[in-house]
Amino acid sequence: MKKYLVTGGAGFVGSNLAFALAAERKARVTVLDDFSSGNYKNLLGFSGDVITDDIGARGWFDRAGKVDAIFHEAAMVDTTVSDQGVxxxxxxxxxxxxxxxxxxxxVKRVVYASSAAVYGNSPCPMHEDQAPTPENVYGFSKAIMDNVAREFAAEHKDMTIVxxxxxxxxxxxxYYKGKMASMVFQLYRQMKAGKRPRIFKFGEQLRDFVYVKDIVRGNLNALDAEKSCVCNLATGKPGNFNEVIEALNKALGLDLAPEYLDNPYAxxxxxxxxxxxxxxxxxxxRPEWSLAxxxxxxxxxLEKTRF
Ligand SMILES: NC(=O)c1ccc[n+]([C@@H]2O[C@H](COP(=O)([O-])OP(=O)(O)OC[C@H]3O[C@@H](n4cnc5c(N)ncnc54)[C@H](O)[C@@H]3O)[C@@H](O)[C@H]2O)c1
Known part of the structure; x- marks a missing residue:
């Protein structure tokens, strides 16, 4: 039986991945999380072990022991944090x-979460080879992680770092990401409360929205990657905010028109x-999930979930 360590496994992506590894790969999965933004409720029904510690500490090393691969999802994910050192x-x-x-x-294989934030506002489609142009320190931290990974992989050719x-x-x-949860979730909450969904004028900004099931699939595929690399995980087919609202209306049997707000951001x-x-x-x-x-x-x- 394979054994995997998922850091940030009490969070959004990490918990979905931990369940998929246990169910699809019949693996023994250990979660490492400090519960700073994750929540035990994301892991209800999880069959593996949980180590509660900071990824920056070393006390967990011996407790985690030898694994076949690490999935490193834990991070400070609040893109509005301005303390650059933190x-x-x-x-x-x-x-x-x-x-x-x-x-x-x-451990010969490390798969880690980088981010599209490394691209900032650069031209589309965004390609892994273009120079990173992050617009905040979160994106910068992910760009430097990619540099660290590249140098580490070059020094340790027997390891695969994806x-x-x-x-x-x-x-x-x-749900437990609060204000950092996706716009799909934020708009769902507004519409469920009977309010018109609020978006910036005129809802035509495009995002490469990707369903977490595709993200999990990409992580599982990374177990078979033949060499170290950095890859985008998305759909390649962006949708705009009006389309998100259209899809939510359809799924909820509603017909709520968007309320357009002035965009205060330069x-x-x-x-x-x-x-x-x-x-x-x-x-x-190959992404399997369209936005709709x-x-x-x-x-x-969501309709079956009690928050
Ligand atoms: N969700 C997205 O749209 C998105 C987009 C790009 C990249 N990412 C990356 O994906 C990864 C997962 O993000 P998410 O959306 O699941 O966020 P999340 O906040 O739900 O999950 C992060 C988890 O890491 C844990 N954690 C944070 N700091 C820790 C520390 N020092 N020690 C131990 N645990 C710690 C948190 O408690 C949480 O459970 C992150 O690396 C994030 O940067 C996410």
Whole structure:
């Protein structure tokens, strides 16, 4: 039986991944999380072990022991955090610590979450080879993680280090992210409360929304990647905010018109779109969920959830 460690496993992506590894790969899964933004309720029904510690510490090394692969999801994910030192220590230094653990215990495969935030407002489609142009320290921390990973992989050719640049992820178990939850979830909450969904004028900004089930699939495929790499994980087919509301209306049997607000931000991304060629070639990744289908599947889960 394979054994995997999922850091950030009490969070949104990590918990979905922990369940999928246990169910689909019949693996023994250990979660490492400090519960700073995750929640035990994301892991209700989970059959594995949970280590409660900070990824930046070393006390967990021996407790986690040898595993077949690490999925590193834990991070400071609040893109509005302005303390640059805190963000860099939480994301970059802690990643170095996870790589140290891999070296110490002979773990040959590390899959980690990078982010589309490394691209900032650069031209679309966004390709892994273009120079990172992050617009905040969160995106910068992820760009530096990619650099650390590249140098580490070059020094340790017997190891495979796969970075996955997630775009705008939505789906079950994102509830505890609060204001950092996806726009799909925020708009769902407004519409369920009988309010018109509020978006910036005129809802035409495009995002490469990706359903968490596709993100999980990309992570599982990374177990078979033949070489170290950084790949986008998205759909390559962006949708706009009006389309999100349309999909939510359809899934909820509603007909609520958007309420358009003036956009107060001088900086606002008009479009994100991933170039999917590298993920297809190196991870054999093909997104399966369109925005409309993903929202319908997600709403069916939300409608059965008591918050
Ligand atoms: N959700 C998205 O749209 C998105 C997009 C791009 C990248 N990402 C990346 O995906 C990963 C998962 O994000 P998420 O959306 O699931 O966020 P999340 O906040 O739900 O999950 C992060 C988890 O990490 C844990 N954690 C944070 N700091 C920790 C620390 N120092 N030690 C131990 N545990 C710690 C939190 O408690 C939480 O359970 C992150 O690395 C994030 O940067 C997410």
């Amino acid at each position: 963000m860099m220590r939480s994301n970059v230094d802690a990643f170095r610590n996870v790589l140290d653990y891999a070296l110490k215990f002979g 970075g996955l640049r997630y775009f705008n992820v939505y789906g079950p178990r994102e 900086f606002y991304q008009n479009k994100t779109q991933a170039d999917m060629r590298q993920a297809r070639a190196l991870l054999n990744y 289908d993903g929202v319908a599947d997600y709403v069916a889960v």
